[in-house]
Amino acid sequence: MDISELSDWIIANEPAVRLSAFLGMFAAMALWELVAERRHLRAPKGRRWLANLSLVAVNTLAMRLLLPAAAVGMAAIATERGWGLLNNVSIPYPVAIVVSVIVLDLGIYLQHVMFHAVPALWRLHMVHHADVDFDVTTGSRFHTIEIAISMGVKMAAVVALGPPVVAVVIFELVLNATAMFNHANVRLPLAADRVLRWIVVTPDMHRVHHSVKSRECNSNFGFNLPWWDRLLGTYRDQPAAGHEHMQIGLSHVPETRQPLHWLLALPFTGSTGEYPINRQDFDRGDD
Ligand SMILES: [Zn+2]
Ligand SMILES: [Zn+2]
Numbered sequence: 521m522d523i524s525e526l527s528d529w530i531i532a533n534e535p536a537v538r539l540s541a542f543l544g545m546f547a548a549m550a551l552w553e554l555v556a557e558r559r560h561l562r563a564p565k566g567r568r569w570l571a572n573l574s575l576v577a578v579n580t581l582a583m584r585l586l587l588p589a590a591a592v593g594m595a596a597i598a599t600e601r602g603w604g605l606l607n608n609v610s611i612p613y614p615v616a617i618v619v620s621v622i623v624l625d626l627g628i629y630l631q632h633v634m635f636h637a638v639p640a641l642w643r644l645h646m647v648h649h650a651d652v653d654f655d656v657t658t659g660s661r662f663h664t665i666e667i668a669i670s671m672g673v674k675m676a677a678v679v680a681l682g683p684p685v686v687a688v689v690i691f692e693l694v695l696n697a698t699a700m701f702n703h704a705n706v707r708l709p710l711a712a713d714r715v716l717r718w719i720v721v722t723p724d725m726h727r728v729h730h731s732v733k734s735r736e737c738n739s740n741f742g743f744n745l746p747w748w749d750r751l752l753g754t755y756r757d758q759p760a761a762g763h764e765h766m767q768i769g770l771s772h773v774p775e776t777r778q779p780l781h782w783l784l785a786l787p788f789t790g791s792t793g794e795y796p797i798n799r800q801d802f803d804r805g806d807d
Pocket of ligand 1: 729
């Protein structure tokens with residue numbers, strides 16, 4: 521099977537490939553968390569998982585109804601009509617796939633920075649950060665409107681870039697899997713973490729981003745490739761208080777009971793705290 525046959529097969533079986541990748545990765549991370557827990561959870565796991573996974577179900581349903589074709593459909597249209605950079609240059613197919621995955625990842629990094637900087641977007645993104653624990657379910661916990669805006673941004677990126685359809689499928693599969701990996705509450709040997717975090721964002725690297733401290737929260741924005749934080753100056757090695765003692769969540773959101781309706785309402789009820797860029801007290805520092 522060559523690469524174009526393989527990509528035809530992936531595109532033809534996309535829903536099944538997506539669902540099995542999600543379930544397989546989820547089960548693997550959930551098991552790993554049981555045998556090598558990194559931190560004790562603060563909130564009861566059953567209640568948290570029910571809320572977080574209900575939000576995933578709401579999001580999946582909403583996206584199927586609102587934007588069923590999504591980024592993959594947009595890539596197919598762009599290919600057909602010759603839109604976007606890569607549909608207008610002749611480069612080998614495998615190179616186009618690799619370039620597309622890397623450029624889309626940079627797009628997601630920039631979008632994540634934007635969600636932290638702009639107060640109205642931060643309100644939506646707070647739902648991800650308000651989780652008082654950090655585990656595999658946190659990785660998929662995003663407000664429905666954030667998911668929809670992200671999809672819009674990704675579709676715009678696809679129109680500009682003109683990636684092969686399979687590159688978009690691969691990108692979404694990989695991002696989904698790495699998000700579950702880098703939010704997992706798992707203990708990796710420190711030496712392995714040091715090597716691995718040159719290739720992929722590790723749980724210890726992304727956990728820093730979930731700190732209640734504003735300057736730690738405003739670092740390590742990468743979800744997949746770790747290079748953007750290092751290249752663009754947002755990388756932070758470790759949390760000041762250490763991984764076991766750092767506090768996770770948002771300093772202005774003390775609730776540990778966060779049912780589904782609370783998650784959906786948070787952007788419209790809570791304050792932004794001092795996290796977005798125009799709320800930072802630059803004179804004082806933020807400890
Ligand atoms: Zn964030
Ligand atoms: Zn996160």
